[in-house]
Amino acid sequence: MSLVASFQHPVADAQFSFRRILKALSEPGTCVKLPAMAGFGALGSASACVLLTLIDQDTPLWISRSLNDDILRKNLRFHTGALLTDDPSTVSFALADPALDNATLMAFPCGDEMSPELSTSVIVQLDGLSGGTPLRLTGPGIESERVITPKLPEAVRNYLLSRPHRFPLGLDFMFTCGDELIALPRTTRVEVC
Secondary structure, eight states, X not given: OOOOOOOSSHHHHHHHHHHHXXXXXXXXXXXXXXXXXXXXTTXXXXXXXXXXXXXXXXXXXXXXXXXXXHHHHHHHHHHTOOEEOSOGGGOSEEEEOTTOOHHHHHHSOBOOSSOGGGBOEEEEEOSOSSSSOOEEEXXXXXXXXXXXXXXXXXXXXXXXXXXXXXXXXXXXXXXXXXXXXXXXXXTOEEEEO
């Protein structure tokens, strides 16, 4: 069994990570650094921080096939007690790689009129948070506009540009690479520059 240490300072690092994740969600497109730590298997540092901070035994989690290895599953169960499932239609969180396809993306719950908070938060581990198609962001938490250039999977970029679910429904996204995170909640409007 290959258990990996959690945060170096569990309470302080979890609190710091939570505040940084909130900053990223409240200021969409702002890149924040999370505590550097060893990932689990193919999981990077920022993705591991997000999962350790937000996932618990009451949180159903779907994981992309390429990230879903034995080391990750064992460490998530040990450190968080996460409910791991292969059914994307029942999850609160999803951990995806750049191969995320449209069918899976559209299977994630988007909430409903009475409970929009029952939507899925999708964590996408990327190869880079820059060097992709420039996207202009507007909406709550952005003074006028913000431009980001992450290397997004085509399905995610298309979803963000078209937002197929009527607000307040929809998916929230967190993009990670290394120890960095950018978040785009469903309130953010996205267009190609």
